[in-house]
Amino acid sequence: MILQTPILALLFASALAGLVALWAGWFSFRVLRHWDVASGSRQQLTLERSTQLVSTLFGFVMLIEIATLFLFVFNADRMAALFVGAMCAVGTLNVNPYGFPALYLKIAVFFAAALWLILDRLDRAGYDYPLTRLKYAAILGIAPLVLASAATELAYFANLKTDVITSCCSKLYTPANEGLVADMTGLAPANALWLLANAGGAVLLSGISVLWLGRGERLLAFFGAGLFFAALTAIVSVISLYVYDHPNHHCPFCLLKREYGYFGYALYLPLFAGTVWALGAGLVRSIPCGDSLAAVVPEAVRRLTVLSLTAFLLFGVAVFWAVARSHLILLG
Incomplete structure (x- = not known):
């Protein structure tokens, strides 16, 4: 099992x-x-000479870590056919206790890596290395996260056994269970869409404040993070139902399957990107910058804000398309 090409690629990337x-x-x-x-x-x-080399190599592996999150999920979905009871990535990740922790750690590394890359790019724009201490202090926080992710991923792949009967997504994403996932699944469709719309409106207003008034970056970061969780809740609670045309199929992973046109990528890619850029705008405005970045920071904040709003708009278009084209009637 561990000798499959995608698994070897993921393990090599994690080891590197x-x-x-x-x-x-x-x-x-x-x-x-x-x-x-x-x-x-x-x-x-x-x-000073060494920081250029270290930053470049660390930035390179952070880009790899960002890409491997999607490869990890894609490979988990592809391997579902190998396990009894698995219909999608949920069944594959449930084969042993390390599956979902590995996924959560890779998501954490994704956001940490993306924000560090934003910080590194801003530091390179200054002529006097204004953020060098900060970005290398950040590496000390990211490194244990990367190592924990690599160790958990290795444990997950090393303990994959095809003779294990796993549970499918219909067993996990149901209101009959207990916990956060059950609460997300059982949330009324109208409430989930209301929560999503309000979070999106808050992001839009804070983004307009940043672009027109030059303030509100921290609010944009806060509401961007809130929109991320509201969107995940809405995907599980209601958006997935519209995509599947089924009132009881809540799985957020089946959205990535071929039979649904890989529609999940149209949701998750702009959602993750928009969240990163919103958090990045708040980060850039919050850090102490010297004179060398005085003219760079406002433009960087504006660029990140525009990118974030654009990505969230694309997510909104995908949600509207899923609802509009569906034959399922949940409201009204």
């Missing part, structure tokens, strides 16, 4: 990310201890 994260973390201690941009010492010049 883990090694680079360890190396970058070790280098981060040197930067935080000895970095002094006002110094002209040999040690400082060596650090």
Whole structure:
């Protein structure tokens, strides 16, 4: 099982990310201890040259980590045919206790990696390395997350056994269960859509405030995160029903299957991207920036805001299309 090409690719990417994260973390201690941009010492010049190499390699593996989230989910869905009882990625991830923790950690790494890349790009725009200490302190926080993700992913793939009878999505996404997933599944369609519409409206208003008034970036980040969770709730509660034309099929993973036109990607890609850019706008405005970034930060915030609103708009269009084309009537 572990020798399948997609699994080997995922494990290789995780191992590479883990090694680079360890190396970058070790280098981060040197930067935080000895970095002094006002110094002209040999040690400082060596650090300045080395930071370019470390940042480039760490940024490269962060891009890989972002991409492997979608490969991980796609591969989990593809492997469903190998396990008795599995119909989609849910069954594959339920084969052993490490499946869903591996997914959640990869999602956490996705957001951490994307925000670090935004921070790194902003730092490179300054002539005096204004955010170097901050971005290398961030590496110390990201590195354990990357290592935990790699270890959990290895445990998951190493313990895959085809003789295990797993549970399908219909057993998990049902109001009859207990817990958060059951609460999301059992939420009334009208309430889920109301929550989604209000979260989207809050994001729109805060984004307009950023673009027209030059303030409200932290609110945009807050409401963007809220829209992310409201959207996931609405997908499980109601949007999936419209896509499947079935009043009881709540699975958010079957949306990624071929028989539904891979429609889930039209929902998840702009949703994740919009959330990252909204959080990025709040992050950029919140960090202390020197004179070298005084003219760069406002433009970076505007660009991130426009990208976030555009991505969320694409998500909204996908939701409207799912509802409009469906033959299922849930409201009215």
